[in-house]
Amino acid sequence: MTTTAPAPQVYGGDEVATLVIDTGSSYTRVGYAGEDTPKLVVSTECGLMADEDVEMEDDTSNTTKKLNKYKVGDSANLPLPNMEVLHPLTDGIVADWDAVQNIWEYSLARLNADTKTHPLMLTEPCWNTQANKLKALEIAFESLEVPASYLVKDAVASAFAAGKGNALVLDVGSEVASVTPVIDGLVLYKPARRSQYAGDYLDRQIKKVLVSRGIDLTPRFEIKNKKAVEMGEPPVFTKRELPNVTHSFTDLQVSRILSEFKDSMCQVNDVPLTPEISGEAADRVFEFPTGYSTTFGADRLSTSESLFKPSEYPFDGETVPDTARGLSEMVVDTINASNVDVRAHLANNIVITGGGSLVQGLSDRVSKDVTQALSGLKVRVAAASNQEERRHGAWIGGSVLGSLGSFHQLWVSKQEWQEKGGDYLVEKKRFK
Amino acid sequence: MFQPCCSKSTMSRSGVAVNDSALQAFNELKLGKKVTFIIYKINDAKTEIVVEEEGTTDSYDTFLGKLPENDCRYAVYDFEYEISSGEGKRSKLVFFTWSPDTAPVRSKMIYASSKDSLRRALTGISTEIQGTDFSEVAYESVLERVSRGAGSH
Numbered sequence: 001m002t003t004t005a006p007a008p009q010v011y012g013g014d015e016v017a018t019l020v021i022d023t024g025s026s027y028t029r030v031g032y033a034g035e036d037t038p039k040l041v042v043s044t045e046c047g048l049m050a051d052e053d054v055e056m057e058d059d060t061s062n063t064t065k066k067l068n069k070y071k072v073g074d075s076a077n078l079p080l081p082n083m084e085v086l087h088p089l090t091d092g093i094v095a096d097w098d099a100v101q102n103i104w105e106y107s108l109a110r111l112n113a114d115t116k117t118h119p120l121m122l123t124e125p126c127w128n129t130q131a132n133k134l135k136a137l138e139i140a141f142e143s144l145e146v147p148a149s150y151l152v153k154d155a156v157a158s159a160f161a162a163g164k165g166n167a168l169v170l171d172v173g174s175e176v177a178s179v180t181p182v183i184d185g186l187v188l189y190k191p192a193r194r195s196q197y198a199g200d201y202l203d204r205q206i207k208k209v210l211v212s213r214g215i216d217l218t219p220r221f222e223i224k225n226k227k228a229v230e231m232g233e234p235p236v237f238t239k240r241e242l243p244n245v246t247h248s249f250t251d252l253q254v255s256r257i258l259s260e261f262k263d264s265m266c267q268v269n270d271v272p273l274t275p276e277i278s279g280e281a282a283d284r285v286f287e288f289p290t291g292y293s294t295t296f297g298a299d300r301l302s303t304s305e306s307l308f309k310p311s312e313y314p315f316d317g318e319t320v321p322d323t324a325r326g327l328s329e330m331v332v333d334t335i336n337a338s339n340v341d342v343r344a345h346l347a348n349n350i351v352i353t354g355g356g357s358l359v360q361g362l363s364d365r366v367s368k369d370v371t372q373a374l375s376g377l378k379v380r381v382a383a384a385s386n387q388e389e390r391r392h393g394a395w396i397g398g399s400v401l402g403s404l405g406s407f408h409q410l411w412v413s414k415q416e417w418q419e420k421g422g423d424y425l426v427e428k429k430r431f432k
Numbered sequence: 433m434f435q436p437c438c439s440k441s442t443m444s445r446s447g448v449a450v451n452d453s454a455l456q457a458f459n460e461l462k463l464g465k466k467v468t469f470i471i472y473k474i475n476d477a478k479t480e481i482v483v484e485e486e487g488t489t490d491s492y493d494t495f496l497g498k499l500p501e502n503d504c505r506y507a508v509y510d511f512e513y514e515i516s517s518g519e520g521k522r523s524k525l526v527f528f529t530w531s532p533d534t535a536p537v538r539s540k541m542i543y544a545s546s547k548d549s550l551r552r553a554l555t556g557i558s559t560e561i562q563g564t565d566f567s568e569v570a571y572e573s574v575l576e577r578v579s580r581g582a583g584s585h
Contacts, residue, residue: 036537156445159544160445160540160541160544160545161537161540161541162540162544163504163529163531163532163533163535163539163540163541163543163544163564164531164540164544164562164564165529165544165545165547165548165562166562184547184548184551185444185445185544185545185547185548345562348562349562382533382564389537396537397541400537400538400541400542401446401541401545403538404446404447404448404478404542405477405478405479406446406447406448406449406478406479406480406546407446407447408447409447410447
């Protein structure tokens with residue numbers, strides 16, 4: 001290999017910053033490449049107004065109609081009448097492109113970014129479909145009119161961000177937990193695993209416990225006023241009268257309480273919980289929006305344990321499939337399903353990322369479980385201690401790649417898109 | 433007109449290229465015995481991999497001391513060791529990707545995503561070590577990895 005001459009024309013250079021968008025199930029991160037954290041983190045769960053409301057506001061063009069119809073960012077958190085909350089991603093990949101396009105447009109407008117001049121880097125999970133890649137590029141080139149674009153695999157970005165070309169990436173997101181082997185910067189698809197036993201699932205487990213304890217989960221927006229009460233005393237509050245607030249909106253607001261509980265209360269025991277081992281968790285106080293506060297001890301451990309043994313924590317009226325795997329089991333399965341030559345590399349370079357992995361004690365438990373299951377292999381877990389780095393790991397990876405002058409040779413230009421067509425690019429070339 | 437400067441197969445995941453001198457240094461190490469280690473870095477413009485230092489050292493620990501505590505590097509070391517059965521010495525070329533946990537994310541990212549272009553250009557490497565702290569690159573750890581390889585006994 002010899003020194004390569006600079007590309008005849010590279011996009012971006014140093015003057016024009018690259019835009020990076022990472023679209024996750026619950027949050028979308030948007031910002032400029034080269035920066036440490038995204039400029040903007042907006043909820044991917046956005047509001048959709050019922051049609052009749054739109055017609056009143058809409059007297060100009062189609063675009064205003066579209067923008068008015070969707071409520072993105074702060075306005076999606078307002079209890080607007082008849083606003084349904086959408087979950088545009090299913091199984092970690094985009095299912096509702098209309099909504100996602102609106103989120104992108106909203107965020108880029110907030111950044112005051114003229115997309116015609118900035119290359120756009122997008123992240124994607126490794127199980128993304130060809131049709132979805134095509135659609136993402138189509139929006140980038142046709143609607144946003146970016147000069148160049150690139151899709152980067154989030155697992156690869158996370159591995160690189162940890163300084164590893166060879167790694168086993170355990171990404172615990174809100175909707176999906178995935179385990180992806182990366183060897184020399186390339187994803188090994190066959191042994192990769194994923195499951196739904198991730199952040200949102202843990203939220204539901206928490207809800208199950210709270211409801212069984214008879215706790216009122218009235219979200220903040222519904223509360224008009226409340227009185228301070230002693231710990232353990234029943235709450236004293238009055239509700240606001242809000243007409244036509246949808247169930248999906250209330251559900252989203254309740255899930256915010258659950259997430260807060262998850263972040264501040266949940267803890268993974270260092271060894272598996274069994275009837276004999278109940279673990280020890282100090283009591284901690286949690287205050288609900290109603291003003292009610294109480295202590296939690298064992299529940300803090302048992303809720304989190306469900307991520308490791310989903311089969312033992314079924315929901316009422318639901319059966320857990322035999323194929324259900326906890327986080328550690330998935331890691332072990334993936335290593336065992338990988339080629340013998342790379343197993344040692346993978347076990348020695350487990351990278352844990354994703355907001356869901358921030359549950360206290362989670363990475364230590366994975367490390368212990370895997371060490372025990374794979375005797376003979378040296379297990380080593382790397383997890384960023386910085387919370388932001390874990391929550392936005394894939395975005396940060398995209399940010400660094402996008403800021404490299406050298407990386408610009410890999411961009412797909414608008415011209416290439418127009419000349420060769422999306423099918424060619426997605427199927428034959430870069431984004432396969 | 434936009435044209436990628438080289439095909440995917442010869443370029444790293446980051447597009448960072450390998451400078452000619454990086455290969456010359458490696459060939460010197462391979463053929464002669466004057467050079468026993470090379471430390472590579474990515475230049476400040478983040479466009480290519482260049483030689484930071486090359487030289488001779490008889491102590492592995494001296495070589496380790498040259499790896500920065502808070503930044504990433506690549507390195508090749510001519511690892512010489514006594515085989516257990518007393519049949520004399522063996523020497524193996526070991527390739528290191530040094531990426532300490534304390535290095536900036538940006539640096540870790542660039543080194544990890546650029547490694548394959550350098551690694552592929554160097555033929556004759558027997559063992560590859562990915563190090564994130566000094567225990568992983570310690571003499572004993574490397575010895576264990578090296579002596580596990582084929583033809584080492």
